[in-house]
Amino acid sequence: MIWTTWRQHRFEALWAALLAGLLMTLTWFVGSQLQAAACSGPGHSVCLADDLPGRVAQFIVGLNLYNYGLAVLPGLAGAFIGAPLVAREVENGTHRLAWTQGVTRLRWFTVKLVLVAIPLLLAAAAAGLLEVWLLNVASARANHWAFFDQQAPLTAAATLFALALGVAWGAVIGRSIPAMAATLVSFVVVRIALAETVRPLYQPALAYTARDMSNFNNPPTAYPDAWWLDQPSYYDSAGRVLSNGGFKPAGSVAYAIQHYQPAERFWAFQSIESALLAALALAILGFAVYWVTRRIS
Numbered sequence: 001m002i003w004t005t006w007r008q009h010r011f012e013a014l015w016a017a018l019l020a021g022l023l024m025t026l027t028w029f030v031g032s033q034l035q036a037a038a039c040s041g042p043g044h045s046v047c048l049a050d051d052l053p054g055r056v057a058q059f060i061v062g063l064n065l066y067n068y069g070l071a072v073l074p075g076l077a078g079a080f081i082g083a084p085l086v087a088r089e090v091e092n093g094t095h096r097l098a099w100t101q102g103v104t105r106l107r108w109f110t111v112k113l114v115l116v117a118i119p120l121l122l123a124a125a126a127a128g129l130l131e132v133w134l135l136n137v138a139s140a141r142a143n144h145w146a147f148f149d150q151q152a153p154l155t156a157a158a159t160l161f162a163l164a165l166g167v168a169w170g171a172v173i174g175r176s177i178p179a180m181a182a183t184l185v186s187f188v189v190v191r192i193a194l195a196e197t198v199r200p201l202y203q204p205a206l207a208y209t210a211r212d213m214s215n216f217n218n219p220p221t222a223y224p225d226a227w228w229l230d231q232p233s234y235y236d237s238a239g240r241v242l243s244n245g246g247f248k249p250a251g252s253v254a255y256a257i258q259h260y261q262p263a264e265r266f267w268a269f270q271s272i273e274s275a276l277l278a279a280l281a282l283a284i285l286g287f288a289v290y291w292v293t294r295r296i297s
C-alpha cells in the first residue's frame with residue numbers, strides 16, 4: 001500500500017514540495033535581509049538595504065508572493081491533492097483491485113490519507129512559522145492581524161480542512177475535475193464566512209473612545225497592532241449618534257467610539273479558529289470514511 005500510494009501521488013508530492021519550498025525560501029530570504037539591514041519599519045512597512053540582495057528582497061516584498069501563497073496553497077492542496085485521492089481511483093475503477101487483494105476499505109483509505117496528509121501538514125506548519133518569524137523581524141509591533149490566515153497554526157489547520165473537503169468531495173462525486181472545483185468553491189466560501197462573520201465574535205470586542213477630535217485618526221494610532229472591527233461612530237455631548245459610517249460630521253462632535261480586538265488576543269483567536277477548522281475537518285473525514293466504506297461500490 002505504501003509503495004502504491006507513493007507511485008500514484010509522487011508527481012503531486014513533487015509539485016507540492018517545490019511550491020512550499022519556494023515560498024519558504026522567499027520568506028526566509030526577505031527575513032534574513034531585514035535582519036541584515038538592522039532596522040525596522042512601523043506597521044507593515046519594511047526597511048531593506050539598497051544593495052543587490054536588498055533590492056531583490058524589495059522586489060519579492062512588492063510581489064507579496066509569500067503572503068498570498070500561504071493563503072492560497074491550502075485550497076490548492078485540497079483541490080489538486082485531496083480531491084483526486086479517492087475520486088481518481090473510483091473514476092478509473094482501480095479501487096476494486098485494491099479491495100480484492102486482502103486490503104480492507106478502511107485500511108486502503110487510511111494509508112492513502114495519512115501518507116499524503118502528514119507531509120503537507122508539516123510543510124504548512126513550517127511555512128506558517130516562518131511567516132510569524134518574518135513579521136517579528138519586520139517590526140517590533142507588527143500587526144499580525146493583517147496576515148491572520150498566513151501564520152501557524154492556522155496554516156496547518158486550513159490545509160487539513162482543505163484536504164478533508166477534497167477527499168470527501170472526491171468520494172461523493174467520484175470524478176476528479178468536478179471534485180476539484182467543488183473543493184475550491186467550498187473552501188473559499190467557508191474561509192470567507194469564518195473571516196467575515198465568525199472570527200470577530202470569538203471574544204467580545206473592546207471599545208476605544210476618543211474625546212480629542214483634533215488629533216483623532218482612523219484607525220487610532222494608539223494601538224497600531226490591533227484589529228479594528230468597524231468604522232468610528234461620532235457622538236455629540238448629549239450622547240446622540242451623529243454618524244456611524246466612519247464619516248466625520250460637520251457638527252459639534254464630542255467623542256468617537258471604535259471597536260477593536262487587542263494584539264494580546266491574536267494567538268487565542270489563532271487557536272480558536274485552528275481548533276474549529278480541525279474539528280470541521282475531522283467531521284468531514286468521518287463522513288468520507290462512511291462514504292468510502294458503505295456507499296462506494
